[in-house]
Amino acid sequence: MTRSAFLTIRMPPTGMPITLCMPVLAALAALAAFASLTTGCAAPKAASDPSAAAATASGLPSDLPSRLPSWRPGPTRDAIVAFVDRVSDPASPDFVPEGERLAVFDNDGTLWAERPFYFQLAFAIDRVRKLAPDRPEWRTQEPFRSAIEGDLDGLAASGEHGLLELVMATHAGMDSEAFAEEVEAWTSEATHPTLGRRYIECLYAPMLELLELLRSRGFTVAICSGGGTEFLRVLAEDLYGVPPELVVGSRIEMVYVPDGEPRIERRPAIAFVNDKTTKPIGIFERFGRRPILAVGNSDGDFAMLEWTTAGAGPRLGVLLHHTDADREFAYDRTSPVGRLDRGLDEADDRGWLLIDMAEDWDRVFAERSN
Amino acid sequence: MTRSAFLTIRMPPTGMPITLCMPVLAALAALAAFASLTTGCAAPKAASDPSAAAATASGLPSDLPSRLPSWRPGPTRDAIVAFVDRVSDPASPDFVPEGERLAVFDNDGTLWAERPFYFQLAFAIDRVRKLAPDRPEWRTQEPFRSAIEGDLDGLAASGEHGLLELVMATHAGMDSEAFAEEVEAWTSEATHPTLGRRYIECLYAPMLELLELLRSRGFTVAICSGGGTEFLRVLAEDLYGVPPELVVGSRIEMVYVPDGEPRIERRPAIAFVNDKTTKPIGIFERFGRRPILAVGNSDGDFAMLEWTTAGAGPRLGVLLHHTDADREFAYDRTSPVGRLDRGLDEADDRGWLLIDMAEDWDRVFAERSN
Numbered sequence: 071m072t073r074s075a076f077l078t079i080r081m082p083p084t085g086m087p088i089t090l091c092m093p094v095l096a097a098l099a100a101l102a103a104f105a106s107l108t109t110g111c112a113a114p115k116a117a118s119d120p121s122a123a124a125a126t127a128s129g130l131p132s133d134l135p136s137r138l139p140s141w142r143p144g145p146t147r148d149a150i151v152a153f154v155d156r157v158s159d160p161a162s163p164d165f166v167p168e169g170e171r172l173a174v175f176d177n178d179g180t181l182w183a184e185r186p187f188y189f190q191l192a193f194a195i196d197r198v199r200k201l202a203p204d205r206p207e208w209r210t211q212e213p214f215r216s217a218i219e220g221d222l223d224g225l226a227a228s229g230e231h232g233l234l235e236l237v238m239a240t241h242a243g244m245d246s247e248a249f250a251e252e253v254e255a256w257t258s259e260a261t262h263p264t265l266g267r268r269y270i271e272c273l274y275a276p277m278l279e280l281l282e283l284l285r286s287r288g289f290t291v292a293i294c295s296g297g298g299t300e301f302l303r304v305l306a307e308d309l310y311g312v313p314p315e316l317v318v319g320s321r322i323e324m325v326y327v328p329d330g331e332p333r334i335e336r337r338p339a340i341a342f343v344n345d346k347t348t349k350p351i352g353i354f355e356r357f358g359r360r361p362i363l364a365v366g367n368s369d370g371d372f373a374m375l376e377w378t379t380a381g382a383g384p385r386l387g388v389l390l391h392h393t394d395a396d397r398e399f400a401y402d403r404t405s406p407v408g409r410l411d412r413g414l415d416e417a418d419d420r421g422w423l424l425i426d427m428a429e430d431w432d433r434v435f436a437e438r439s440n
Numbered sequence: 441m442t443r444s445a446f447l448t449i450r451m452p453p454t455g456m457p458i459t460l461c462m463p464v465l466a467a468l469a470a471l472a473a474f475a476s477l478t479t480g481c482a483a484p485k486a487a488s489d490p491s492a493a494a495a496t497a498s499g500l501p502s503d504l505p506s507r508l509p510s511w512r513p514g515p516t517r518d519a520i521v522a523f524v525d526r527v528s529d530p531a532s533p534d535f536v537p538e539g540e541r542l543a544v545f546d547n548d549g550t551l552w553a554e555r556p557f558y559f560q561l562a563f564a565i566d567r568v569r570k571l572a573p574d575r576p577e578w579r580t581q582e583p584f585r586s587a588i589e590g591d592l593d594g595l596a597a598s599g600e601h602g603l604l605e606l607v608m609a610t611h612a613g614m615d616s617e618a619f620a621e622e623v624e625a626w627t628s629e630a631t632h633p634t635l636g637r638r639y640i641e642c643l644y645a646p647m648l649e650l651l652e653l654l655r656s657r658g659f660t661v662a663i664c665s666g667g668g669t670e671f672l673r674v675l676a677e678d679l680y681g682v683p684p685e686l687v688v689g690s691r692i693e694m695v696y697v698p699d700g701e702p703r704i705e706r707r708p709a710i711a712f713v714n715d716k717t718t719k720p721i722g723i724f725e726r727f728g729r730r731p732i733l734a735v736g737n738s739d740g741d742f743a744m745l746e747w748t749t750a751g752a753g754p755r756l757g758v759l760l761h762h763t764d765a766d767r768e769f770a771y772d773r774t775s776p777v778g779r780l781d782r783g784l785d786e787a788d789d790r791g792w793l794l795i796d797m798a799e800d801w802d803r804v805f806a807e808r809s810n
Contacts (some may be wrong), residue, residue: 169683246724290685303728313539314728315660315685321725326717326743332750334724347696354616354704355691356726358673358684373696380702 137283140276140433147430149423150280153386157362158287164384166362168288174318174353174374175281176366177295177302179408180390181310183272184367185399186263187407190297193256195225197240214239238338242322245333246300253304265398267435273309275436277365277390281310289363292316294353296345296370300336318352320344349374367392368408375413375422387422389413394428398435507653510646510803517800519793520650523756527732528657534754536732538658544688544723544744545651546736547665547672549778550760551680553642554737555769556633557777560667563626565595567610584609608708612692615703616670623674635768637805643679645806647735647760651680659733662686664723666715666740670706688722690714719744737762738778745783745792757792759783764798768805 134151141147157166178184198208198217208214213232216224225232241249257270265272281291293312295302299319306312321344323337344352350373353361364371364378367390375387391410392401403411417424427434504521511517527536548554568578568587578584583602586594595602611619627640635642651661663682665672669689676682691714693707714722720743723731734741734748737760745757761780762771773781787794797804 299725300728315726317728324721324724326720326747328717328743328746332720332743332747334720334747347698350696350702350704351694354694355669356685358670358687373698373702376698377696377702377704 134283134287137286138276138279140279140431142430142432144430146423146425150386150388153363153384154283154287154289157384158289166383170359170362171284171287171289172292172357172359172361173284173289173363173365174292174294174361174378175277175364176368176371176374177293177297177319179367179392180365180371181274181277181281181293182269183262183265183274183398184408185401188297189269189272190301192260192269193253193301194236194240195220196256196260197252198236201240241298241301242336242338245327245335246324247333249300249336250304253301257305265435268438270305270309271435271438273436273438274390274431275433276431278310278436280365281312284363285311290316290357292318292353292357292361294344294349294364294374295319296343296349298322299344318344318356345370347373350377362386364388365390366413368410369412370408372413376420379420379422387417387420388425389417389422390425391427393426394431394434396428398427400428504653504657507656508646508649510649510801512800512802514800516793516795520756520758523733523754524653524657524659527754528659536753540729540732541654541657541659542662542727542729542731543654543659543733543735544662544664544731544748545647545734546738546741546744547663547667547689549737549762550735550741551644551647551651551663552639553632553635553644553768554778555771558667559632559639559642560671562630562639563623563671564606564610566626566630567622568606571610611668611671612706612708615697615705616694617703619670619706620674623671627675635805638808640675640679641805641808643806643808644760644801645803646801648680648806650735651682654733655681660686660727662688662723662727662731664714664719664734664744665689666713668692669714688714688726716740717743720747723747732756734758735760736783738780739782740778742783746790749790749792757787757790758795759787759792760795761797763796764801764804766798768797770798 132151132155134154135141135143135147138147138151141150156162156164157171159165175181178188182189195217198214202208202214202218205214208218213225213228213236216222216228217236225236228235244252257268259268261268262272284291291310291312293302293306293310293316295318297319299317299321302319303314303317306317307314321341323339323341324334325337327333327335342348342352346369349371353374360381361378362381362384363386364375365388366372366374371389375389379385379387389410391414392399392408394400401408401410402414403409413422414424416422425431502521502525504524505511505513505517508517508521511520526532526534527541529535545551548558552559565587568584572578572584572588575584578588583595583598583606586592586598587606595606598605614622627638629638631638632642654661661680661682663672663676663680663686665688667689669687669691672689673684673687676687677684691711693709693711694704695707697703697705712718712722716739719741723744730751731748732751732754733756734745735758736742736744741759745759749755749757759780761784762769762778764770771778771780772784773779783792784794786792795801
């Protein structure tokens, strides 16, 4: 159940790049230093998107654009609006009954940022530091020593096995309620290393508006992430209005413990990795149906979009292309985190919509009141 | 992932009983002939149920009893009504917010009958017979030969491995949509061997009324069954008004196949058995929360009730006791299918409600219009 990805990490003190192989386990495997990650620049977006033209051609009147204020007017916004209109308007020939209006969104890089590394990895490292006083043996034991000392060189050198140990030590061995408390406490304070805001303030305003628009039109809006299900469930209702039962992610093994206070405990083993070709499985196991709308940002979402758009009836696949080095990050074909390569090549032919962050979004990050 | 149960089967041609050991795999493992299964008779139900008294004591006014017309007036019905009232009435001190009002129901023996064998096993046997013309090798190969010839002796003799083969051959090797068509075609015609009605007419009217009552009070009503998830999903919306995303069951391995028409294929391996102590896991993985109401009928539901009722706040566990040999079946402590032993012993102390089918239900089976 593990897969590997190659990452190049440039270590802050020396600037020396190293290449390592690591698992995409529970979306915790991408580890990269800050300096090396603004790779690749967006290819210019085609002026006339065929799927956008087709969708707009449905010609349905709509008040929906006004509910996407962070989106700039243009073919991308119009194509999304036209799709939502034609599947939710009972008078439309493409009308889809409400119970079948399932939309799935990737999380890292789609609903919130994912650079310079997945936020859940930052949680794991911070958690090691928090637990360290009770685990004196960690001071000399990798990968814990490196995590405690903020030594990314050492963390990288511990390789796949070391990172797995890091995940298990920080995400297991407690019941689900205790784990949720840990995640909540962390997110209330933890701050993004370069964006100058807390991680939970790195949410994309245009996407939050889209989630709300979809729900107002009778869609079930679910998250389908490579990240850990329980990690995301703690946050998704507050951040995205997505309740726990609509969060599909990777899973750790769990076991029922009847003794004492009957509870479910988390065990140090991966039960399911929800990434790439297993995203369709994760969705189908949960909902028993194929979505009609899938939104992602990397080749890890390719199979999810492919499966979604291959079904009968009206369907839409959407990829967010990170093209905005000024306001967020610009990366695609060569990025170790959120690589978008095959998706860029095939989106047009498949009728998938490409969101160009720099061009299509008037505002990137949502404001947060607490 | 396999567990064993002992079954005594009396074979129709000879009447000779045999004992066998078999897995409870995807709820297909209970195999028993008709004659030997009306074992055990119900212990008389305690006149004053402490949990019923406590619940009724909430004293909330209610129009709910009129919506349970197939239930006889009495402490069982009153306790259920009082619980529903006190968690869904905003003025109640025990009010539970709507999103947390999760109710889980076992299926076999709780929502529909399970004797003389689980209905899904009847489907598997019938499906072997249907596929047989294209599989001439099955004529001499166990357990298929026995299934084709209706030879329950032979089927039993093939043991655990043989029954596993039967499940795999009939539930895998096709995509999910093709499997759903098979199940639909079968249920439209297949008839229960002793009750004189189709399997899909063996639903309990009082339980259907309870599902509807709960939904009208803002409950999410889910099924948590040892049976196969995909088998149940085909039926649950039509039979119970429960959509696919609210069906939790055992699962076969699935794999995403992108070639040709991208699809999810079913593989001949068990991914998850949702029974006994894994029922809490199945529920938690799906919903990310603990139910407040759990309804079952056998010791296979014990952990589900135990976990449900151990949480904080108002909670209710309910067991249906099959005491009605005249209208349905009477069985409990020694039954190979749906054994209820520990549950009978501990229900009172745990404050769980016991439904006495013969006493508490005015009508057993629901009428069906098609």
